[in-house]
Amino acid sequence: MSTTIPRPPTDPAEYDAFGCDPNSDVIETPDKVSPNIRLTRKVHGSFDVTMPDGRDVRFWGFVDPNTSGGDRTWPSPLIRVRQGQIVHATLDAAKNTHTIHWHGIEPSTVNDGVGHTSFEVSNQYTYQWQAKTPGTYFYHCHKNTVLHFEMGMYGPLVIDPPSGPGLLFERHPADEDQATDLRYQVEAIWSFDDVDPRWHELNHSAGLCGEDAGLNRFEPKYFLISGVPHPRTERDPRVIVRARKGQNILLRSINATYSNLDIRIGLNSTIVEMDGRPLRTNPQLGTFSKPIPVPAKAVTNLTPAQRTTFMIHNVQPGRYEVTATYKDWITNRPHAAGGLARTWIEVT
Amino acid sequence: MRRRQFLQYGGGLAGVAGLSFLSGPLLAQAAPPPIEVSLRIQEADVEMVDGSAVFMWAFSLGTGKPSVPGPVIRLKQGQTVTLTVQNLASTPHSLQIPGMPGVSLGPIAPNGIGSVTFTVGLPGTYFYLDPDRAPLNRLLGLHGAIVVEPAAQPPGSPATPYAAGQATPGVRALFSALGNHARFPGSPWQPGRDRIWVFNQIDPRINKLAEAGDLAGALDLTASFLPRYFTINGLSGVDAAHDEATVPRGRVGQPLLLRALNAGLATHSPHIHGNHVFTTAEIVESSHAVRVLDNIIEEDTWSMPPLMRRDLLLPFAKPPEIPDAAWPPRQEKFPLIYPMHCHNEISQTSAGGSYPLGLVTDWIIEGPL
Ligand SMILES: [Cu+2]
Ligand SMILES: [Cu+2]
Numbered sequence: 140m141s142t143t144i145p146r147p148p149t150d151p152a153e154y155d156a157f158g159c160d161p162n163s164d165v166i167e168t169p170d171k172v173s174p175n176i177r178l179t180r181k182v183h184g185s186f187d188v189t190m191p192d193g194r195d196v197r198f199w200g201f202v203d204p205n206t207s208g209g210d211r212t213w214p215s216p217l218i219r220v221r222q223g224q225i226v227h228a229t230l231d232a233a234k235n236t237h238t239i240h241w242h243g244i245e246p247s248t249v250n251d252g253v254g255h256t257s258f259e260v261s262n263q264y265t266y267q268w269q270a271k272t273p274g275t276y277f278y279h280c281h282k283n284t285v286l287h288f289e290m291g292m293y294g295p296l297v298i299d300p301p302s303g304p305g306l307l308f309e310r311h312p313a314d315e316d317q318a319t320d321l322r323y324q325v326e327a328i329w330s331f332d333d334v335d336p337r338w339h340e341l342n343h344s345a346g347l348c349g350e351d352a353g354l355n356r357f358e359p360k361y362f363l364i365s366g367v368p369h370p371r372t373e374r375d376p377r378v379i380v381r382a383r384k385g386q387n388i389l390l391r392s393i394n395a396t397y398s399n400l401d402i403r404i405g406l407n408s409t410i411v412e413m414d415g416r417p418l419r420t421n422p423q424l425g426t427f428s429k430p431i432p433v434p435a436k437a438v439t440n441l442t443p444a445q446r447t448t449f450m451i452h453n454v455q456p457g458r459y460e461v462t463a464t465y466k467d468w469i470t471n472r473p474h475a476a477g478g479l480a481r482t483w484i485e486v487t
Numbered sequence: 488m489r490r491r492q493f494l495q496y497g498g499g500l501a502g503v504a505g506l507s508f509l510s511g512p513l514l515a516q517a518a519p520p521p522i523e524v525s526l527r528i529q530e531a532d533v534e535m536v537d538g539s540a541v542f543m544w545a546f547s548l549g550t551g552k553p554s555v556p557g558p559v560i561r562l563k564q565g566q567t568v569t570l571t572v573q574n575l576a577s578t579p580h581s582l583q584i585p586g587m588p589g590v591s592l593g594p595i596a597p598n599g600i601g602s603v604t605f606t607v608g609l610p611g612t613y614f615y616l617d618p619d620r621a622p623l624n625r626l627l628g629l630h631g632a633i634v635v636e637p638a639a640q641p642p643g644s645p646a647t648p649y650a651a652g653q654a655t656p657g658v659r660a661l662f663s664a665l666g667n668h669a670r671f672p673g674s675p676w677q678p679g680r681d682r683i684w685v686f687n688q689i690d691p692r693i694n695k696l697a698e699a700g701d702l703a704g705a706l707d708l709t710a711s712f713l714p715r716y717f718t719i720n721g722l723s724g725v726d727a728a729h730d731e732a733t734v735p736r737g738r739v740g741q742p743l744l745l746r747a748l749n750a751g752l753a754t755h756s757p758h759i760h761g762n763h764v765f766t767t768a769e770i771v772e773s774s775h776a777v778r779v780l781d782n783i784i785e786e787d788t789w790s791m792p793p794l795m796r797r798d799l800l801l802p803f804a805k806p807p808e809i810p811d812a813a814w815p816p817r818q819e820k821f822p823l824i825y826p827m828h829c830h831n832e833i834s835q836t837s838a839g840g841s842y843p844l845g846l847v848t849d850w851i852i853e854g855p856l
Binding site (some may be wrong): 142143144145146147149153154158159169170171172204225238240241242243244245246247248249250251253255256267268269270271272283284285286289345346347348349350351353354355356357397413414415416418422424425426427429430431440442443444445450468469471475 | 529530531532533534535536537538540545552553554555585657660661664668669670671682690694712713714715721722724725726728729730752753754756758760761762763765782783784785786787788789790791796806807809810811812813816817819823824825826831832833834835838839840841842843844849
């Protein structure tokens with residue numbers, strides 16, 4: 140062999156701080172301003188979810204300690220705030236260390252929840268951010284993320300306009316499109332996920348310090364929508380959408396998988412928001428996008444962590460199929476164990 | 488065995504379609520000088536982030552240092568380029584620029600030299616790569632980025648990365664707003680202010696077979712690709728986060744163009760913290776030509792299937808969810824540092840663990856406006 144291409148020289152301490160031995164010196168929230176809303180998420184160590192084949196699979200998650208009975212929820216409970224609100228969100232890491240990253244929300248570095256750019260949280264930290272753009276987001280742990288995210292440590296997050304749920308965003312006089320109805324009477328928040336049960340037997344710090352935990356091998360066996368495994372998705376009220384003739388339906392879709400996700404909806408829809416940004420052209424606001432019409436049964440692809448929100452206007456009676464195909468990130472073919480979840484939109 | 492190839496394309500092929508967008512006088516006035524680019528291909532042991540080494544093929548510019556990916560080549564639209572490739576490896580190799588028709592060269596035998604002269608096509612982000620034994624040769628290192636810049640910027644309107652006839656109303660509106668709109672205070676985009684992010688994945692079993700000369704076996708194994716290393720510009724984790732050429736840096740109001748390319752076989756899902764990006768171009772799937780977009784969508788996560796190339800404008804805006812009353816920060820100090828990482832989190836590992844020593848880097852806001 141003629142040539143060697145070496146890695147760049149790196150300080151071993153920096154190498155460790157980047158991954159194996161991150162900073163956990165939690166500080167007091169800097170530049171604190173008074174909040175409009177306070178909330179808490181506490182790490183819940185472990186609970187089981189029974190899969191359709193009878194197997195119990197272990198999950199971790201966040202709970203809201205101020206709400207009773209919510210200690211076995213997966214995905215973690217929805218956070219819903221309004222545009223303009225200053226949010227103080229306290230993470231109670233319980234034992235071990237964790238973080239919360241507010242995915243799609245862009246606060247200062249220390250409020251971003253990433254260990255290698257700030258710190259991992261032991262005990263408690265209060266994250267500060269101000270909700271700016273109505274849309275669909277999610278929150279998740281960003282420690283050993285490859286594992287902690289798969290273990291279920293995430294939940295949906297919605298920013299509503301100041302008037303609250305029921306309206307996608309407030310119409311602005313300079314919006315090029317003044318016609319589209321932005322109100323909805325029925326809403327679904329679908330978090331798509333896939334589960335490889337082998338990963339759920341691992342220790343919380345598996346692989347972190349150089350050990351080969353097989354985390355480059357992901358072979359999901361269960362395909363779920365909002366914590367409900369297929370085929371229960373076909374009847375579970377947490378997933379099925381029920382509407383009445385003439386209503387507008389808003390479908391917020393979050394790809395929480397490690398798969399290329401193809402969604403097909405059995406009736407015409409319009410993509411009205413992606414990644415927490417309304418699709419709108421407005422020279423005054425400095426936005427340059429347009430809603431995307433999607434014909435019935437056409438494929439919409441969501442890459443992992445992407446959010447896509449569909450609006451269906453003025454629905455007519457019928458039973459419409461919705462499918463999600465979970466495709467391997469290398470072969471781009473549905474996973475061997477099925478790679479499908481199906482549910483329905485029922486309009487009466 | 489020594490073989491010399493000299494391929495020259497006539498006016499028909501070289502007059503790439505996009506040139507017709509430019510008027511004759513403008514083109515003549517802007518015609519950039521001809522340029523010669525010479526690349527070498529050689530075998531290399533490439534050190535991974537965990538200290539292990541894998542066999543790869545690497546490009547170098549002339550007698551410069553070989554690297555994976557190969558060195559970035561910057562060209563201007565309409566420029567006449569003579570590209571020479573010298574093959575110092577023990578296997579034949581070829582070269583292509585997908586999306587730039589007619590630029591094709593090889594196979595070049597071991598110790599051979601090949602050459603092609605062509606006229607540079609439409610502005611945008613391109614790959615040069617070895618298309619042989621696809622995807623083996625490119626996967627094992629023979630890929631690099633080409634940036635094609637417009638021959639001239641239209642007088643009186645803001646600079647964009649694209650030719651006048653190529654830029655869409657959406658792209659023109661975005662670039663007109665930068666530095667000139669309440670949402671984007673600061674400067675307009677400056678041509679050349681960009682970062683190139685080439686993604687790849689490595690399954691050392693395949694490299695090992697190629698090193699032993701079993702190229703057919705190595706190619707077969709790509710059908711059950713199980714990568715253990717995930718790289719951006721050939722680096723992983725902390726190495727990428729410390730690489731000057733990889734890390735975007737600047738103050739609020741200094742927009743930067745990200746040029747993302749995926750040489751590998753896995754579909755990446757890059758996610759950026761701190762700012763959303765505006766996707767301005769991607770490729771046409773069938774022809775690999777640059778497609779400048781008109782519907783300029785803001786994303787925090789975007790899809791990068793194999794061979795995809797995307798341009799994304801990183802506005803370097805004040806991170807929007809910092810409370811207005813807390814800006815600029817007083818207690819928290821600049822720089823503000825944000826990661827960009829692939830959200831198919833499998834890619835955040837190396838050798839089966841070691842989060843986050845995978846496809847991740849940082850970007851840095853050095854100060855306020
Ligand atoms: Cu995320
Ligand atoms: Cu992240």
